[in-house]
Amino acid sequence: MARPGNPKEKILATAARLFYEQGYNATGINQVLEEAGVAKASLYSHFGSKEELGLAYLKEARTAWFAGITAMVEKKKAPVERLLAVFDFLEQQLPQQGFKGCRFINMLAETGDSQPEMQLQVLEHKRKLRKYLHQLLIAVPGQTAAQADTVYLLFEGAIVESKVYRDLWPVKTAKKTVRLLIGQP
Amino acid sequence: MARPGNPKEKILATAARLFYEQGYNATGINQVLEEAGVAKASLYSHFGSKEELGLAYLKEARTAWFAGITAMVEKKKAPVERLLAVFDFLEQQLPQQGFKGCRFINMLAETGDSQPEMQLQVLEHKRKLRKYLHQLLIAVPGQTAAQADTVYLLFEGAIVESKVYRDLWPVKTAKKTVRLLIGQP
DNA sequence: TGTATAATAGACAAATTTGTCTATTATTAA
DNA sequence: TTAATAATAGACAAATTTGTCTATTATACA
Numbered sequence: 001m002a003r004p005g006n007p008k009e010k011i012l013a014t015a016a017r018l019f020y021e022q023g024y025n026a027t028g029i030n031q032v033l034e035e036a037g038v039a040k041a042s043l044y045s046h047f048g049s050k051e052e053l054g055l056a057y058l059k060e061a062r063t064a065w066f067a068g069i070t071a072m073v074e075k076k077k078a079p080v081e082r083l084l085a086v087f088d089f090l091e092q093q094l095p096q097q098g099f100k101g102c103r104f105i106n107m108l109a110e111t112g113d114s115q116p117e118m119q120l121q122v123l124e125h126k127r128k129l130r131k132y133l134h135q136l137l138i139a140v141p142g143q144t145a146a147q148a149d150t151v152y153l154l155f156e157g158a159i160v161e162s163k164v165y166r167d168l169w170p171v172k173t174a175k176k177t178v179r180l181l182i183g184q185p
Numbered sequence: 186m187a188r189p190g191n192p193k194e195k196i197l198a199t200a201a202r203l204f205y206e207q208g209y210n211a212t213g214i215n216q217v218l219e220e221a222g223v224a225k226a227s228l229y230s231h232f233g234s235k236e237e238l239g240l241a242y243l244k245e246a247r248t249a250w251f252a253g254i255t256a257m258v259e260k261k262k263a264p265v266e267r268l269l270a271v272f273d274f275l276e277q278q279l280p281q282q283g284f285k286g287c288r289f290i291n292m293l294a295e296t297g298d299s300q301p302e303m304q305l306q307v308l309e310h311k312r313k314l315r316k317y318l319h320q321l322l323i324a325v326p327g328q329t330a331a332q333a334d335t336v337y338l339l340f341e342g343a344i345v346e347s348k349v350y351r352d353l354w355p356v357k358t359a360k361k362t363v364r365l366l367i368g369q370p
Numbered sequence: 371t372g373t374a375t376a377a378t379a380g381a382c383a384a385a386t387t388t389g390t391c392t393a394t395t396a397t398t399a400a
Numbered sequence: 401t402t403a404a405t406a407a408t409a410g411a412c413a414a415a416t417t418t419g420t421c422t423a424t425t426a427t428a429c430a
Contacts, residue, residue: 025210109294149358157338173334
């Protein structure tokens with residue numbers, strides 16, 4: 001069960017996988033430790049508590065997620081193509097077995113008002129995404145900020161619904177609508 | 186702690202409240218029983234297991250939710266107003282303290298592939314909603330089914346994001362976009 | 371080499387989880 | 401009234417939860 005990397009990395013990587021696959025509340029510390037092949041004391045010395053581990057998971061997930069989407073966007077040069085590439089990113093994610101939707105939305109559904117730091121992490125992730133989409137939109141000649149939030153809502157709807165239906169149609173529909181909105185044939 | 190109704194109703198009503206407020210996994214059977222003021226054996230004789238109770242919760246939630254949204258829609262006569270009224274329904278829900286987004290999306294985030302019946306309940310709810318919005322749209326003179334899924338995605342995005350931001354702006358934006366899509370001034 | 375640090379295994383605690391079972395008390399219907 | 405049914409309280413089980421603590425072994429550094 002030993003995995004590459006030092007104990008801290010092994011714990012975080014295993015927790016990230018299990019929190020996403022099974023959910024945060026449905027995943028016990030013991031399973032994380034067992035699958036990571038790491039001692040319990042290592043977890044508590046590095047993270048302090050399960051909640052701190054959950055927060056570290058969200059922080060790392062944000063970094064990784066934006067790295068992925070920007071990599072997809074930066075393949076394109078034309079502003080229109082760059083904007084539309086965000087949906088290609090979703091299209092690429094979905095067919096992967098074990099797709100479970102957005103890590104942040106999932107965490108928000110599990111953690112109530114008793115874990116405000118979790119909620120804040122989710123909010124910050126979504127704010128950053130909203131801002132990013134806004135920037136991609138206004139870089140398109142002739143486009144203003146007017147439709148930015150619509151693009152954002154379509155993107156979010158596409159993530160959530162592609163999970164519900166386990167199908168790409170929401171992503172394709174959202175992309176088509178955005179193309180239409182910005183007057184692209 | 187006793188509540189009106191027979192034990193079965195009391196259990197379901199209390200479970201519905203707690204599952205929504207705290208989440209399904211975060212809510213223990215014992216808390217439900219305590220707050221419902223009902224004996225444990227009553228729960229197991231009426232529902233059989235926690236999962237069955239969860240399924241009963243989703244089924245009742247679907248009925249109640251559609252009763253609420255159709256009541257809002259049926260206040261209006263003009264097809265355009267009827268379509269837009271679905272966003273008024275969301276606007277009405279959100280300011281209620283304790284708004285936690287969509288019960289079905291939340292449950293989907295908590296239950297993995299190990300509970301396929303839960304996932305099916307969610308899927309059926311969303312399929313019904315998608316169909317309903319489709320009908321409301323094509324009832325508008327000059328509208329075809331072409332934009333139906335876009336309306337659906339905007340609606341879903343509005344629910345999820347109004348929870349994230351704890352604000353009505355996603356609902357207002359979605360409504361405005363739909364009005365624009367159907368060429369309404 | 372010697373020493374501080376890191377990591378390990380695993381026992382342990384205290385609480386909580388779902389679910390079962392028994393024995394008693396209400397309620398309802400014939 | 402009698403008898404079947406429904407509901408109750410609560411003990412109990414077996415597993416699991418997060419977190420702590422001890423004692424031992426590796427590792428890294430001076």
